[in-house]
Amino acid sequence: MLAETPGIRANDLWIRATWDGHERPDVDCPLGAFFGNELGVNAIGVLSHGTRADGVSYNYFPMPFWRGAKVELVNKSAETLRIARWDIRCMTEEASLSRYPEGRAGYYRSSSYRESEATRGADAVIGRIEGKGHMVAAQVTALARKPGIVSCEGDVRVFIDGIATPQVESDGSESYVCYGWGFPTPPETNPSSGYDGLPDNPWSMVRLCAGDCYPFREKLVFGIESGDYNNQYLRHSGILFYYGVNSPGMLLTDELDVGDRGSEEAHGYAAIGGRGSYTLESGYEDGTRRLLKDLGRETEGYSEFTVAIDPRNVGVRLRRRSDQITGRQRARVFVDGERVESRSWYFADRNPYKRWLEDEFEIPSRYTAGKTDITVRLVFEQEGENRAWNEFYYWIYSLV
Structure with missing residues (x-):
């Protein structure tokens, strides 16, 4: 025009x-x-x-x-x-x-x-x-x-x-x-x-x-x-x-509250090589002063859990709430025993003041298409100053 x-x-x-x-x-x-x-x-x-x-x-x-x-x-x-x-x-x-x-x-x-x-x-x-x-x-x-x-x-x-x-x-x-x-x-x-x-x-x-x-x-x-x-x-x-x-391109199909016993049992959650649980109260990098208190876990080995997905999916997005007091958190991602070869789950930044972080990992459809649930294993990898993988909450979205 x-x-x-x-x-x-x-x-x-x-x-x-x-x-x-x-x-x-x-x-x-x-x-x-x-x-x-x-x-x-x-x-x-x-x-x-x-x-x-x-x-x-x-x-x-x-x-x-x-x-x-x-x-x-x-x-x-x-x-x-x-x-x-x-x-x-x-x-x-x-x-x-x-x-x-x-x-x-x-x-x-x-x-x-x-x-x-x-x-x-x-x-x-x-x-x-x-x-x-x-x-x-x-x-x-x-x-x-x-x-x-x-x-x-x-x-x-x-x-x-x-x-x-x-x-x-x-x-x-x-x-x-x-x-x-x-x-x-x-x-x-x-x-x-x-x-x-x-x-x-x-x-x-x-x-x-x-x-x-x-x-x-x-x-x-x-x-x-x-x-x-x-x-x-x-x-x-x-x-x-x-x-x-107008139509959305993803659906929230499951949630895992790490540290909540009922949620962990419902999702078959296990942390191997864990360093234990801890509670954090902090804020996000969102420009507000709101504080959130949550219980989570960290591990030097791996964590594993089973979550529900939509069988019509064209991929799955995992969103994690974590503590970014140390940077360079990295984990290898496995779906139903098969490693996602294209990349690791990696986030480089750190913030010791506003410590809450939400970041995401997308699983390609070749690992998820036609399935109603998947078992995810996250294996910690040493990177920089980080000494463990920590996790407080997971949201699971099916991409449609």
Whole structure:
């Protein structure tokens, strides 16, 4: 899509796109955010979407549909708005069907637009997505109480599929879009990221994520903190763009509470070469101050347990809660006596302060397809300073 909209203020004009007669619009956002330029102070853009120096805005993301498309422009101001130019480019039906076969491609969608507001003492949630898909772009805009202050210190945190440890965490907002030391000299732009605004406040950043690893099978939550530890007043707005479908791509089929006698017996849990059990009360690296207390075990040998899975699975995901007081936890994974040869379960990081960690291991379908349960054995491997494998809780997801 191409558009030329001179003189139209941010958020006055919105775009709505509905594919294949869906009840709700798949895309519903301000036109500036749709074109990667929410503030509109300067012309910035990335490969996928942006605004050129001549004032023409573009969005080149493919937007597949199979039965029909409805694209609307919604005037949310009290004035008459005029668009100098608007183009929509379509592929031929044959080319579209061969490139985006139905059932094998997601719909191009936006999260619900977050209006500019402050969130006190917690991360500002820019977007929540449910279903199955892949995030491809993020737009975040921030405004502090007064101009001329450094207002981009907050970290971006992305949580995928309900995991408590963020899979993505930046070192400040500017680091998320590949710049350092604040936003003092806008505009800046490169093929995958850019930012607009006035020096440090207000600012707006855009990142193209199509080449990054943001797949989700159940949900995705994208947040950003205000200051060093949510100690600064910032008004955040923004939106996420993704390809997705409504149905989830994984099912929770079992849980094992290590340290709970009933749960251990129900799953045939055994720890050989164990160093015993211990209780930990600590927090996650999630930007909150919540504490969790749990009983778990550690072993220098191996642990084993049997869990239920969906026979329709196309793989199984194991999620573990563990203590990351020491790093480089590694274990060999066996399923029904057969080693998963492609890789070990390995997590390199450590945090002796916020010690709770949730990490995951995916078992390929060749070990799990058609089965209603599997027996998993995790054999500790020495790596670095770590002296044992520890485990407090397991969630078992069948990928579908």
